[in-house]
Amino acid sequence: MISLRHITKCFRDGEREVVVLRDLDLDVAAGAFTAVVGPSGSGKSTLLYVAGGLDADYEGEAVVAGRDLRALSARERAAFRNVSVGFVFQSFNLLPALPAVENTMLPGLFAPPGVPAPSIGQLRIRAMEALDRVGLADKASRLPAHLSGGERQRVAIARALLSRPAVLLADEPTGNLDAVSGEAVIQLFSAMVRDGVTVLVVTHEERVSAAAGRVLHLEEGRLR
Amino acid sequence: MRLASLVHLASLNLRSDRRGTILNTAAACVGAAALVFFVALGMGVGQAARLLFPGDARLIEVVPGAVSLGAALGGGALDDGAMERLRELPGVQGAWRRLSLRVPIAASRAPEGVRMNWPPGFTVQVPVVGVDAGLVASDLQPGRRFDDPPAGEPIPVLASRRLLEVYNKTIAPAWNLRRLPAGIDLVGLQIPVQVGFSIIPLKTEEKVYDARLALAGLSDRVPLYSLAVPVETVRRLHREYGKSDAGYSSVVLELARPDDVPSAAAAVRRMGFAVDEGERAIAERVGLAITVVAGALALLALLMTALAALAIAQSLSASVRARTRDIAILQSLGATAGDVRALVLAEAALVGLAGGVLGVLIAWLAARGVDAAALRFLPDFPFRPTTFFQFPPWLFALGVGVSASAALLGALAPAALAARIDPARAIS
Numbered sequence: 288m289i290s291l292r293h294i295t296k297c298f299r300d301g302e303r304e305v306v307v308l309r310d311l312d313l314d315v316a317a318g319a320f321t322a323v324v325g326p327s328g329s330g331k332s333t334l335l336y337v338a339g340g341l342d343a344d345y346e347g348e349a350v351v352a353g354r355d356l357r358a359l360s361a362r363e364r365a366a367f368r369n370v371s372v373g374f375v376f377q378s379f380n381l382l383p384a385l386p387a388v389e390n391t392m393l394p395g396l397f398a399p400p401g402v403p404a405p406s407i408g409q410l411r412i413r414a415m416e417a418l419d420r421v422g423l424a425d426k427a428s429r430l431p432a433h434l435s436g437g438e439r440q441r442v443a444i445a446r447a448l449l450s451r452p453a454v455l456l457a458d459e460p461t462g463n464l465d466a467v468s469g470e471a472v473i474q475l476f477s478a479m480v481r482d483g484v485t486v487l488v489v490t491h492e493e494r495v496s497a498a499a500g501r502v503l504h505l506e507e508g509r510l511r
Numbered sequence: 512m513r514l515a516s517l518v519h520l521a522s523l524n525l526r527s528d529r530r531g532t533i534l535n536t537a538a539a540c541v542g543a544a545a546l547v548f549f550v551a552l553g554m555g556v557g558q559a560a561r562l563l564f565p566g567d568a569r570l571i572e573v574v575p576g577a578v579s580l581g582a583a584l585g586g587g588a589l590d591d592g593a594m595e596r597l598r599e600l601p602g603v604q605g606a607w608r609r610l611s612l613r614v615p616i617a618a619s620r621a622p623e624g625v626r627m628n629w630p631p632g633f634t635v636q637v638p639v640v641g642v643d644a645g646l647v648a649s650d651l652q653p654g655r656r657f658d659d660p661p662a663g664e665p666i667p668v669l670a671s672r673r674l675l676e677v678y679n680k681t682i683a684p685a686w687n688l689r690r691l692p693a694g695i696d697l698v699g700l701q702i703p704v705q706v707g708f709s710i711i712p713l714k715t716e717e718k719v720y721d722a723r724l725a726l727a728g729l730s731d732r733v734p735l736y737s738l739a740v741p742v743e744t745v746r747r748l749h750r751e752y753g754k755s756d757a758g759y760s761s762v763v764l765e766l767a768r769p770d771d772v773p774s775a776a777a778a779v780r781r782m783g784f785a786v787d788e789g790e791r792a793i794a795e796r797v798g799l800a801i802t803v804v805a806g807a808l809a810l811l812a813l814l815m816t817a818l819a820a821l822a823i824a825q826s827l828s829a830s831v832r833a834r835t836r837d838i839a840i841l842q843s844l845g846a847t848a849g850d851v852r853a854l855v856l857a858e859a860a861l862v863g864l865a866g867g868v869l870g871v872l873i874a875w876l877a878a879r880g881v882d883a884a885a886l887r888f889l890p891d892f893p894f895r896p897t898t899f900f901q902f903p904p905w906l907f908a909l910g911v912g913v914s915a916s917a918a919l920l921g922a923l924a925p926a927a928l929a930a931r932i933d934p935a936r937a938i939s
């Protein structure tokens with residue numbers, strides 16, 4: 288489902304060139320729950336952005352959900368992010384001005400041409416269903432500021448699941464959560480894996496990797 | 512991104528930044544309001560001026576040259592020979608004679624067919640000018656003739672279209688007469704007169720007899736304070752009273768196009784005649800002044816609109832910079848660079864449309880206010896317009912269109928800025 292080959296990613300820091308990913312290989316089977324662990328600054332987020340088609344500036348091959356990312360135009364990459372993957376971030380990345388249900392609806396607004404686009408009303412119904420799945424149907428009209436950290440992350444998960452992607456990419460999803468909320472998020476991921484979603488989590492937390500079927504270590508730009 | 516989605520998200524964004532939205536809408540609104548107000552004012556005042564001075568831009572009035580000069584240049588009298596030569600001038604479509612009646616005519620009884628409280632013993636002198644039927648043919652009421660009638664029949668007359676208004680606003684109040692309802696149909700009205708009678712005793716002719724004038728129509732080509740009769744009637748009366756006819760009082764030339772007027776006027780002067788600029792010149796000068804002032808004000812309004820576009824550009828740029836992370840989030844969810852650009856443009860378009868609609872409404876309300884104030888505070892002069900504004904439907908479209916275009920123009924740079932955001936960089 289995820290196949291990265293010889294991925295090398297550098298950042299320019301003024302004169303200096305920092306190599307973050309160095310000839311990295313990664314294979315994740317469909318329906319697997321995989322965790323990548325590593326210290327802060329080791330390149331975990333960078334790896335996720337490459338796999339999720341957010342970052343196109345790297346060397347190597349990336350095939351995710353059957354799409355060869357290097358071959359995609361910027362527009363096709365956006366469609367890939369919309370249809371094939373869902374993101375969950377440590378800082379939730381909800382739009383602060385929008386109520387939970389509007390945040391959840393967002394991916395549906397960017398349905399690429401060719402995908403049957405639902406009406407705003409249908410989208411709202413689908414978003415309510417997604418919020419119901421994460422147990423937040425009763426808080427759909429709240430702004431993110433009026434939700435707890437755990438609730439915000441569940442809204443983000445509902446949003447990531449709205450277009451029923453094959454792959455879920457999570458970047459330190461429990462990093463800002465207490466033990467109870469973090470556990471709820473991990474439970475949701477496990478449930479999604481049971482539904483057939485391929486989950487790749489990058490984290491430095493033991494409790495997350497403990498739930499994963501496979502744990503990889505990111506060190507010096509490579510996975511071990 | 513579909514239009515419904517675009518509008519949905521753009522209006523959500525606008526609602527969440529209420530302050531910025533109100534400020535930008537106000538900026539767009541002020542420009543649109545000023546533009547619509549000034550254009551409507553220019554057109555309204557222009558229309559009012561045309562009512563006040565209904566000068567036909569294609570007519571010039573030729574009058575005899577100054578006596579000494581005229582003789583020297585072979586010009587002078589406007590006789591039939593002169594008529595022929597004037598008719599030959601390039602661009603001239605018609606030439607019509609005007610001949611002032613030198614036999615006094617007075618009315619001392621109320622016209623028949625209209626209710627009027629004519630004061631007992633009151634006599635009014637009626638200035639009469641003879642004109643060729645062709646000059647006023649189009650103003651004759653259908654079925655009415657305009658030629659010298661057989662003896663005993665009423666003489667057809669035409670009055671100025673403006674006479675009723677002037678009568679109601681100045682003559683009636685001054686002489687304590689009843690006003691006539693606006694829009695009254697006076698055609699067919701008969702005025703009993705005394706031919707040869709003058710209110711100045713020495714000017715009364717030896718022969719005075721009763722006659723009737725019958726109003727055959729209203730015309731803008733009849734001087735305001737006189738009645739027009741067929742030119743043959745004037746010549747007959749002159750013969751009856753032994754007055755000589757050396758030439759016509761004036762000749763009205765109708766030109767094919769208003770642009771022909773200056774060259775034709777110059778040719779007329781070369782022939783030794785003079786041109787009576789009269790009301791046409793006033794009308795032209797007034798019209799030009801109105802056009803220039805209204806144009807300058809509209810230009811000022813466009814400048815305000817341009818400033819509004821700049822203000823919107825600045826505020827949207829700041830808003831895009833502040834929302835960099837939000838935009839990156841949208842990109843992570845599948846928004847393309849084009850979607851992001853369209854989103855910023857849609858926000859501006861909505862603001863511009865709302866500002867335009869609001870501005871047009873404000874301009875219209877302000878115009879109603881000015882009209883109401885004018886009605887209260889301006890004296891009731893002839894042809895005082897009921898409105899100083901004109902709002903044709905296209906003006907509303909113009910106001911909204913200019914406002915929306917200005918907002919879109921202002922949004923171009925911020926939209927490009929938003930489309931360049933790199934999600935991988937901005938999201939972490």
Ligand SMILES: Nc1ncnc2c1ncn2[C@@H]1O[C@H](COP(=O)(O)OP(=O)(O)O)[C@@H](O)[C@H]1O
Pocket residue numbers: 298299300307325326327328329330331332333334936939
């Ligand atoms: N946009 C960028 N410009 C320069 N350096 C960057 C940029 N993004 C990340 N880095 C660097 O790349 C390295 C890996 O970053 P990241 O993938 O965020 O690590 P992690 O998520 O594991 O904490 C860090 O040293 C970071 O400073």
Ligand SMILES: [Mg+2]
Pocket residue numbers: 331332333458
């Ligand atoms: Mg990170």
